[in-house]
Amino acid sequence: MALLDAAREVRERAYAPYSGFKVGAAVRGASGRIYHGCNVENVAYPEGTCAEAGAIALMVASGETDLIEVAVIADSSGPVPPCGGCRQKLAEFGRADTPVLLATLGGATLATTIGELLPGRFDISHLSGTE
Known part of the structure; x- marks a missing residue:
């Protein structure tokens, strides 16, 4: 639950003055270290940063590029x-x-995988053979 707790905690620091919709995310790197991020809105709405992107950016900035687990939480009726x-x-x-x-603040959860969220994903294999 530490990953979800990190996402819940960072969600409180989200900057969402335009939508009021705060999101927290946390990813666990292959090292076991947890990296977290929150959404950051911008007056040029919707030009902002998602919580997941912030967590990934922190992971990469910290020297890791492999994530092994993800948690995302928001105050919504469903995950x-x-x-x-x-x-x-x-x-x-x-x-x-x-x-x-x-997850939601109310306790509802949905366990899934990156592959289920993005079937048929675009990856490096699609770049082979290009000139």
């Missing part, structure tokens, strides 16, 4: 999946079978 762009970002650094836990 909120990552946006399409963040699904691709998660797929860049995690495997298809990497577990993803989506």
Whole structure:
């Protein structure tokens, strides 16, 4: 539960003055270290940063590029999946079978994987043979 707790804690620091929709995310690197991020909105809405992207950026900035677990939490009626762009970002650094836990502040959860969130993902294999 430490991963979900980290996501819950960082969610409180989200900067969401326009939507009011705060999201927290945490990823666990292959080292076991937890990296977290929150959404950061911008007055040029919707030009902001997603929580998942922030967590991945912190992981990469800290020297890791392999994630082995993901947790995302929001105050919503049901678990909120990552946006399409963040699904691709998660797929860049995690495997298809990497577990993803989506949760609400009310306690509802949905366990899934990166592969289930992004079937048929675009990856390095698609670049082979290009000129």
